[in-house]
Structure formats: structure tokens, C-alpha cells
Amino acid sequence: MQLSIVFYFFNNNNTSFLIISTSSYLLVLYVYLKRNKVLKKLDNALKEINSQQILIEKEYKIIQNYTLYSKMNLSWEITDVSDGFTQLCGYSKDELLGKKHSLIHRLEPTDPIYTPIKETLLKNHSFEGEFRNFKKNGQKFWTRTQVMPETNKNGKIIGFITFSQDISNERNIQKHAQKDELTKIYNRKKFNEELSYALNLYKRYKDDTSLVLFDIDNFKAINDVHGHLVGDEILVKLASIVDENVRDCDIFARWGGEEFALILQKTDKENALLSAKKIREIIINYDFNIGQTITCSFGITNFREKDNKTNIMKRVDDMLYKAKKEGRDKIIYE
Numbered sequence: 203m204q205l206s207i208v209f210y211f212f213n214n215n216n217t218s219f220l221i222i223s224t225s226s227y228l229l230v231l232y233v234y235l236k237r238n239k240v241l242k243k244l245d246n247a248l249k250e251i252n253s254q255q256i257l258i259e260k261e262y263k264i265i266q267n268y269t270l271y272s273k274m275n276l277s278w279e280i281t282d283v284s285d286g287f288t289q290l291c292g293y294s295k296d297e298l299l300g301k302k303h304s305l306i307h308r309l310e311p312t313d314p315i316y317t318p319i320k321e322t323l324l325k326n327h328s329f330e331g332e333f334r335n336f337k338k339n340g341q342k343f344w345t346r347t348q349v350m351p352e353t354n355k356n357g358k359i360i361g362f363i364t365f366s367q368d369i370s371n372e373r374n375i376q377k378h379a380q381k382d383e384l385t386k387i388y389n390r391k392k393f394n395e396e397l398s399y400a401l402n403l404y405k406r407y408k409d410d411t412s413l414v415l416f417d418i419d420n421f422k423a424i425n426d427v428h429g430h431l432v433g434d435e436i437l438v439k440l441a442s443i444v445d446e447n448v449r450d451c452d453i454f455a456r457w458g459g460e461e462f463a464l465i466l467q468k469t470d471k472e473n474a475l476l477s478a479k480k481i482r483e484i485i486i487n488y489d490f491n492i493g494q495t496i497t498c499s500f501g502i503t504n505f506r507e508k509d510n511k512t513n514i515m516k517r518v519d520d521m522l523y524k525a526k527k528e529g530r531d532k533i534i535y536e
Contacts, residue, residue: 229305270345270366273352278303278311280359290368292338303364306335314407314468323351323362333371344373382456384434385441393455393463397511400453400465404505412474414464415518416481416500419530421460428492436490443488444481461522471535474502480531499525502535 235489271284280298291306303309322329330348337343345366352361380392388396397413402412418424418440425433431439441456441467444464453465464481466474478500490496501521517536525534 274362343370388455396453411505412469412514417461419453419497497531500533
């Protein structure tokens with residue numbers, strides 16, 4: 203159409219041809235410049251995208267290398283882990299993928315420790331807590347972990363995501379602050395914290411829990427005869443042999459002086475009595491190298507619905523006092 207019009211004006215009017223030709227040129231120039239401008243914008247956009255891609259790749263590498271990240275399906279099987287996670291725990295990705303997350307904690311997937319976590323997550327809420335974990339070589343490490351539900355576009359939970367922080371050094375500092383300076387078992391402050399926690403667990407899950415309080419019979423006389431240094435050695439040795447014979451889940455502490463306290467998780471009265479008898483026999487049969495047998499008196503009570511720290515400690519102390527009054531080297535329980 204443009205050529206026929208130009209040809210027509212060429213034959214009839216040279217001036218008009220010039221105008222039409224100039225207009226056509228300007229149109230072509232406009233289209234050309236417009237095209238170049240669009241191409242330049244596209245080129246700038248591509249450069250920006252490429253720059254963002256490089257930044258994302260760098261951030262991804264940082265996340266992979268320095269973040270403790272894991273992902274699980276609804277069966278708690280690991281579906282993805284960061285390189286930082288594998289480097290910390292000593293397992294390769296292949297060794298972790300498809301395995302239950304409880305592998306790291308060395309607990310059974312049905313362990314009660316997971317109950318409050320599962321209940322929280324299945325309500326579509328996040329859970330945060332501190333977890334004891336184990337590396338492939340058996341070395342223990344601690345993490346502060348946030349577990350979040352992963353949902354699809356419809357809001358349905360399809361799995362779980364964890365972000366963790368290695369707090370092993372922090373825990374080691376806390377550990378020293380929580381330990382009795384002489385015996386290296388938990389001190390009274392730490393025991394009170396654990397007692398509060400155990401009472402809360404009991405009120406929530408109603409699992410049988412027992413409390414034992416015991417002390418060394420005639421300890422003042424031992425100190426008077428053998429001296430306080432020997433008395434301290436007895437406290438250290440006694441704490442050590444008892445600590446070796448209680449479960450990891452039990453809380454053993456020096457309550458004060460020659461008194462010791464023990465929280466027995468998931469333990470009814472009968473089994474608490476068996477545990478106390480075992481500890482009593484171990485102490486009696488141990489040679490403390492002072493030319494005499496060391497004995498202890500025990501008080502035992504069980505957790506009750508309306509218990510608090512004050513009344514339960516008063517109750518178990520009454521049991522211990524009764525054991526002392528009835529001649530020592532006895533176990534008294536309700």
C-alpha cells in the first residue's frame with residue numbers, strides 16, 4: 203500500500219512524494235529507536251535478573267553451609283538437610299534422607315518427649331525447644347531448634363521444617379553453673395528448676411513420678427572422727443556411685459550438706475522403692491576406706507495432682523525424718 207501511494211505521488215507531485223518519503227523514514231526510525239529502547243530495557247532487566255540470581259545462589263550457599271536446616275514429611279522422615287547440618291552431625295545426606303529425625307536424638311519415634319511437639323505442630327503452630335543430639339561418632343551436642351509445619355497452598359500440613367542453632371558451648375557454660383562444686387552432680391538451684399518442670403509434666407500427662415530424698419547417717423560423727431576432707435571425699439564418691447546407677451532421664455542432685463534428692467520419671471511407688479533399695483545396697487557395699495560402713499536413710503513420695511515444690515518437698519522430708527527417727531538405714535514411703 204505504501205509503495206503504490208509513493209509511486210502515485212511520484213508521478214503526479216514530487217513535493218508530495220518527498221513529504222511521504224520523509225514521513226515513512228521517520229516512522230521507520232521511530233520503530234527502530236523504539237525497538238532499541240525496548241531491547242535496552244530487556245537487556246537491563248536480564249542483567250538485573252542475572253545479578254539477583256547470583257545473589258540468590260550466594261545466599262543459598264550460605265544457608266547450605268552455615269544453617270542447620272532439615273525438612274521432614276508427615277512420617278517424620280528426613281527429606282532434605284543442609285550441608286551445615288550434615289557437617290555438624292557427621293552423617294552424609296544419603297545416610298539421613300529417608301531416616302526418622304529421632305535418629306539424631308537416639309530416641310524411639312514414640313518417645314514421650316515428642317508428644318508436646320507433635321501436638322503443637324498438628325495445630326499448625328511452631329514449636330521451639332532445646333534438644334540433646336548425637337553425632338555419628340556418638341559425641342553429644344545441643345541445639346536450640348524451631349520446628350514449623352509446612353503447608354500446601356490450601357493450608358494443609360504436608361511436612362515439617364526445622365531451623366537449629368548449635369548451643370553446645372552455651373550448654374557447657376550452663377552445665378558448670380548448674381553443678382554442685384564439690385560432687386559435680388546437679389546443685390539445689392538446678393534441682394528446683396527440674397522439679398518445677400517435672401510437676402508440670404505430671405499435671406499434663408499424669409505419668410507416675412516419684413521423689414526420693416536421702417542423706418548419710420551420722421555424717422557429723424564421721425566428720426568429727428575422720429575430718430572434713432575425708433567427709434568431702436565420701437560425698438564425692440557417694441554422689442558418683444549413685445549417679446552411675448540412675449537412669450539418664452532421672453534427676454539426681456545434692457540438696458544440701460549430706461542430703462541428696464532424686465526425681466524418678468515414669469516411676470510408681472513400687473518401682474521407686476526398688477530403686478531406693480538398690481541405691482541403699484550399693485552404698486552399704488561400697489568401701490569408702492574409713493573402716494566402717496556408710497548407710498543412708500530414705501524418704502519416698504509420689505507426685506499428686508495439687509502438688510507444688512513446697513508441699514512435695516515437705517512431704518518427702520517428713521518421710522526422711524521418720525526414717526531417721528525409727529533408727530536410720532531405713533526407707534520410708536507413703
